[in-house]
Amino acid sequence: MSNGPAEQDFFAASEAAVADTQLRRKLENATGRHLDHVAATRAEFPAYEAERDASRRIKEDSIARLDDLLVQLKERLEANGCSVFVAADAAEARKYIVDLARERGARRVVKGKSMATEEIALNPALIEAGCDVVETDLGEYIVQLRGERPSHIITPAIHLSKEDIGLLFNEKLHIPYTSEPTALTAAARERLREVFLAADMGVTGANFAIAETGTLVLVENEGNGRMSSTLPEVFVAVMGIEKVIPSMADLSHFLEVLARTATGQKLTTYTNFISGPRREGEADGPREVHVVMLDNGRTRMLADPVLREALYCLRCGACLNVCPIYRRVGGHAYGSTYPGPIGSIVSPSLFGGATATLPFASTLCGACREICPVKIDIPRILLHLRWKETADNSDGTLPTPKWPRAAGRARGGVEIFSRMANHPLTVRVMGRLAALAMWPFARRGYVRWMPPPFTNWTRVRNFPVPRFRRRRKARNQAQSKAASDGTQA
């Protein structure tokens, strides 16, 4: 299930993923829709770039004085009545939370959406200690029911279609089959509401921690984080130590960019501020608040001047959606809690092992850097990690991935093409023939289906009807027209 460290090789896993055309269609669909939303929201917010720069500066400053800010944060949290535990690694964090659950006799644990708890593989540890652990973010709930790990930082079930989820709910929740998202969500709401009302302990992550006030900020849309931090008597937040920011005034800059980039919203539905346990006379809120500050390799990243920049990450997930690699293979192929471009940096640094090859799973196209709300230079860090990985290899050679069969076939195809491309006449004749052969399948300018053995070409994308001959004629005409216009003027 959800294990922090990777146990598979990306190059082997991606072969299966690329061959799964269903998966690719689902990913293209979901990531494309996300990018449309993001572009639209940004376009109507002229201050976006200014807010982005401000966020970047605050992160640079916060990480540069992480030591002082964490001391201040811990003091303030404790003054507000929270218990703070600093965990050097995943094992320490797990042990603290499992021991706490045992001591308080907490059997029923609800989880809000949290990557940090995925990172430390908290669920298996709690289950082993005899707790019922229920993920309450809808996407996380779905992947938990399937016994999988999330395949995206903010959209855990991005690899599943509504039909997949319909079948899953039919089997696991014993409801009549439906693929209607509204009905599926309603079924989950009903089930999870019972779980919330009976829960003994709530566990979530934290998006920001304000040092000035000793406040955890939890950003979400469904209400799972708010439920988990409001209803159970014991509340635990697991935060990476890089989440601390100086003051409340700094927060607004991040909130202005985070949702716009993560989901294309102006602000998420809920922004929850939690500073301490409930006060005298309050009807809700936890009796105890525990904050686990998680290092787990972050200090190592901080010590490397190039890697340090990766600690600015807000975990918005946008770099996954723009990444041409992620969009083809999906999150599971990365074999880590953190997939995609930022995951290819964070995973080797935090987990090592098989994830060491992840920095090579990139074309360095730079789309991730363009969309990043805090302008992390992801390609630069990937190159740095490649260099380190190569230098660390005793013989100083690149780690050669075992190229999958599909890649071998593709290379064969490219070889044939390149031979043909050396002869202009062959290209022209073959191109004409191909265009003629495709003509009968064209519908409104696109070829959406071709007979075998070409079916795969149009399975996840449409082929524009080739008519380059006419286009060239048009271009030549346009050029000669422009030339004559020029002489007249």
Next chain:
Amino acid sequence: MAEFHKVIANLRDALERPAAEAHNGAAAASAAAVPTTKAARRVELASQFARELQAVGGHFLGTPTPKETIARVLGVAAALNAQQVAFGAGILTDPAPIIDALELAGITVIRTAAIGDDAARAELRGKLAQCDFAVVEADYAIGATGTLAMIATPERPGSLTLLPPVNVILVSAERILPDLAAALEAIGPAAITSHRLALITGPSRTADIEKRIVLGVHGPREIHVAAVWHGDD
């Protein structure tokens, strides 16, 4: 000589820079609309808030006076055929007349107040989870995003905007602020250290199934907001 302001405007067009590219876009946008009087500015903010609230799936109940607010709340109750309504204590709007009107209409009103012990706590939680809708006043609202700021107190617990399926939220029109930064400043660090705060932007929602938006996952599926007009002072 060409008119200077036209030259500058052309330069801005060429650079694709908005007229007042300030650090804060929302503030700049509302400042550009220049409502001159306090009341006009308040109307401008309320209408901006209404647009944004509707964009995230909320319903706007207009800018009623405290007296008119009673009818708006009764309207929601009638539409939902409500039997039980939870009511949080007011801030600037007196809840007593609205509660009286609801009770007169035969609706059971659950009033939230400071809780003494665990039994009372469990009882209130059960009632809030069962009621048809809850009415509560927000501390502030944000025009640029359609957001409501709720500071939890014993008289206005956070569960009011979490457990019931529908919310009617009242906010004083003069407490609608232009943007997030202004709202966080108004709330201030002191309130945040001593109370839990939730910024709420529309009904609870998810896009976890094929990125399709569904409202009402864990929290309310409907939010109705009235910007209560207390006078032009």
